[in-house]
Amino acid sequence: MKDEEFDTFLAKVNDELESKQAELNSTYGLGEMKRWWFEQQGAKLQFFDGNDRLAVEADVVGIGSFSPKSSSWMWAWSNPSFLPELREKALPLKRLEALTGFDLFGNEGTFSISGEAMAWELAAMAVHELEALGCYRAPASSSDGPYTFLAIANLRVLADIS
Numbered sequence: 001m002k003d004e005e006f007d008t009f010l011a012k013v014n015d016e017l018e019s020k021q022a023e024l025n026s027t028y029g030l031g032e033m034k035r036w037w038f039e040q041q042g043a044k045l046q047f048f049d050g051n052d053r054l055a056v057e058a059d060v061v062g063i064g065s066f067s068p069k070s071s072s073w074m075w076a077w078s079n080p081s082f083l084p085e086l087r088e089k090a091l092p093l094k095r096l097e098a099l100t101g102f103d104l105f106g107n108e109g110t111f112s113i114s115g116e117a118m119a120w121e122l123a124a125m126a127v128h129e130l131e132a133l134g135c136y137r138a139p140a141s142s143s144d145g146p147y148t149f150l151a152i153a154n155l156r157v158l159a160d161i162s
Contacts, residue, residue: 017124020134055159063126063149066119
C-alpha cells in the first residue's frame with residue numbers, strides 16, 4: 001500500500017472498530033460487567049455481572065500485548081506467554097504484512113510503537129483482518145501493564161443482561 005492508501009485503510013478500520021465496540025457495549029453491556037476472566041486453555045473470555053454470575057462468554061483470538069512502560073508491542077502469534085494453540089490461532093494476522101507492505105506485522109519480537117493509540121490501531125487492523133466482532137483490552141495487573149488485546153470472534157449470552 002502507498003501511504004495514502006494505508007491512511008484510508010487505517011481510517012476505515014478505526015471507524016469499523018469504534019462501531020463494533022459501541023455495539024458490544026450497547027448490546028452485551030461488556031463495559032458494565034463486574035469482572036472478567038480469560039481462560040487461555042479454551043480461548044474463552046468470560047464476563048460476570050453485578051451478581052457475579054457468568055453472563056457473557058466469548059471465543060477470542062489473541063492480537064497482541066502492549067506495555068505502556070516501554071511503549072512496546074508484541075504480536076500474540078510470537079508471544080511465549082500465550083499457549084501454543086492461541087499463538088497458532090493468531091497466525092492469520094501475519095497476512096497484514098503482505099496486505100499493507102509494512103514489516104512490523106511480521107515482526108517476531110517486541111518492538112516500539114508510539115503509544116496506546118497505536119496499539120488500538122494495530123488492534124483495529126487485526127479485528128478487521130480476522131472479521132471479528134470487536135476487541136477487548138484486558139486490564140493489566142499493574143499500571144506498567146502489559147495490556148493484552150483480544151479479538152472477540154463469537155459471543156454467547158449465558159444470563160439475563162438487561
